[in-house]
Amino acid sequence: MSMTSIKPLLKGKRHRLDRPELLAPAGNLEKLKFAVHYGADAVYIGGQKYGLRSGADNFSFEEMREGVEFAARYGAKVFVATNIYAHNEDIEGLEDYLRGLEAAGIAAIIAADPAIVETAQRVAPGLEVHLSTQQSVLNWRTVKFWKDEGLPRVVLARETSLEEIAEMKAHVDIEIEAFIHGAMCSSFSGRCVLSNHFTDRDSNRGGCCQSCRWKYDLYVDGDSVNTEQDSQFTMGSKDLCMISHLPELIEVGVDSFKIEGRMKSLHYVATVVNAYRQAIDAYFADPEGYELKPEWVDEINKSANRPLNTGFFFDTPGTEDHIYEPEQKAAPYDFAGVVLSYDEATGEAVIQQRNHFKPGTEVEFFGPGGTFFKQTVEEIRDLEGQLLDAARHPLQQVRIRTAQPVHPMDMMRKRIR
Amino acid sequence: MNTKPELLTTAASLGELRKLMEAGADAFIIGESKYGARLPGEFGLQEMAEAVEAAHGFVRPVRIYAAVNNLMDNAAADSLPEYLGSLAQIGVDAIVFGDPSVLVTAREAAPGVALHWNAEMTSTSYAQADYWGRRGASRIVLARELNMEQIIEIKQRTSLEVQVQVHGMTNIYHSKRSLVDSYMGHLGKEPSELDSRLGQGLYLMEEERRDERYPIYQDAHGTYMMSSDDVCMIENLHELMEAGIDSLRVEGLMKTTAYNETVIRAYRAAIDAYAADPAGYEFKEEWLDAIRALQDPSRELSYGFFFKEQVY
Helix, strand or coil, rough: CCCCCHHHHHHCCCCCCCEEEEEEECCCCHHHHHHHHHHCCCCEECCCCCCCCCCCCCCCHHHHHHHHHHHCCCCCCCEECCCCCHEEEEEEECCHHHHHHHHHHCCCEEEHHHHHHHHHHHHHCCCCECCCCHHHCCHHHHHHHHHHHCCCCEECCCCCCCHHHHHHHHHCEEEEEEEEEEEECCCCCEEHHHHHHHCCCCHHHCCCCCCHHCCEEEEEEEECCCCCCCEEEEEECEEEEEEEHHHHHHHHCEEEEEEECCCCCHHHHHHHHHHHHHHHHHHHHCCCCCCHHHHHHHHHHHHHHCCCCCCCCCCCHHHHCCCCCCCCCCCCEEEEEEEEEEEEECCCEEEEEEEEEEECCCEEEECCHHHHEEEEECCCEECCEEEEEEECCCCCCEEEECCCCCCCCEEEEEEEE | CCCCEEEECCCCCCHHHHHHHHCCCCCEEECCCCCCCCCCCCCCCHHHHHHHHHHHCCCCCCCEEEEEEECCCCHHHHHHHHHHHHHHCCCCCCEECHHHHHHHHHHHCCCCCCEEEEHHHHCCCCHHHHHHHHCCCEEECCCCCHHHHHHHHHHHCCCCCCEEEEECCEEEEEEECCHHHHHHCCEEEEEECCCCCCCCCEEEEEEEEEEEEEEEEEEECEEEECCCCEEEEEEHHHHHHHHHEEEEEECCCCCCHHHHHHHCCCCCCCHHHHHHHCCCCCCHHHHHHHHHHCCCEEEEEEECCCCCCECC
């Protein structure tokens, strides 16, 4: 892989293509930076309030400003998910919060609750309002309703098919954002209160405890349908992955390709964004000659948490699209480290440790644009030059020789089985 | 407060509707499953017209609300202008909607017909009520996951009518997927080997909650999972009446007509007693006893979320 291809990235500039936008999740500031560096045109994050991932790190206004500034160097935007359905007591403070987002340079909010939509339009007109998937938009008349309400973009329900999206685009001139990758609610998003019933946690305000992935027994009038021990009922869905179908999505006119996962790891975000970035760029460089590259699919698979499918784009999911077996991490890889610097004279890189590795560990280095090579870790030294028997400590900085030149923010992963 | 709240319920058939009018229901929400969500029975346009005739001709005026509260796909939404036009012609008293496509279509196809906003679990604040009010809705149907304090504050802060479910099961999960069929496939069986429609007695049991039975069924719109308990607010109905809640809904889904009649009679008695003398009102144990006598022992009568504090 040639080094020249990623040089512009390091200067903070990327050749921006016309649509579609690649929109990535960022659970914290570091993930935001990596998502942008690996090719996201926009990232969405959560603030301290009004977001549906109460378990994610979530950004302070200060961190948002830093994120916006970093993203701007790449020409990328930052969106904030304010996608709860607010209760009375959540409404106080909403106006100040939205003004704070606007002041922090946030480009758009993603909102489901019409009260939040309207308040943002009134008090923070500099924020675009994108309608969240939590509103379950499934038909073009409803798309048109939200356009007439002044929204420039709707995020569709995950239950819409490619054909239905085409119909929406034919009827309404509005930006359409669709999830193309990641975990899926098996219910209509927002239409599930299992968490509320099982654990008193409000799923529509960020308390979802993923009860759809629990195990159940199905009974008919007192008799269990299932007679085998390990074959219980579940609603748990496989994860969405559209890497093999980007031309269809582009041609139908989807404006923003959204990756799910504000709770996902840095390694996941970088890997997935990297693959989709390359695929989208390859398509626009030569639509006629576009071919899916096996390495994009390989990379995606190295980050996968669950088996993958194509959701509702082609057909309603059936038996093959659910996970009845015990869940096992699908990808046999772990994030091992981040490149902080590289010394051309010595061929050594400084690596920040993210998982245990030692001399002899088989690792892969990858970076934006598809740079990639494998090697075996040789000597490991600390920054003072002392030999180490292993890189044991999280965030510890160590020096190792790399088989090829590497760059800051390149990543290192290891095989785990 | 001296205005009587409306006692609203469902009906599986014209026959049940007539019996529940006799038992004391003031209003019904009925419709057909192509447009309405989780209905106990089908009322096509013909039956709808008969229901309106029966209700409007009853000894005291009874209202009919058409359930058009499904999430609509393109195909369903395309047929709305004609359907809503027919409902207006029949003379239904309101159209209940949850998808904005119904609201915009009704403005042209059914002008003058009242609109009730019912998005189930996502109708959660006075600000939302006002939002839909400014766009033509006259009533908000509140999420069943709100508590008494939140409900009362919404009523105090909105000018819309407020409807609350006071009795029966609630929907807790809706997927577009045919999950029972998928599971049968996983077991190596044909979906046809198991009748998964409404009323066939299917339920789920969660591993660590063996005493709770969650009814599950499928229709053309996917799979529904229902609560394992039945809300029953008759003991505390005065709190809702005192707050001026406009409509109290009894859900009759998956219940016998005899059970529903008993429930309606009990709530009718409580509402009438309160209206006659709010200050001297007292809850009568016999109302609840009548319900308990017919209650499925595997389904607990509960306060739903009325007295809960949720976290997130």
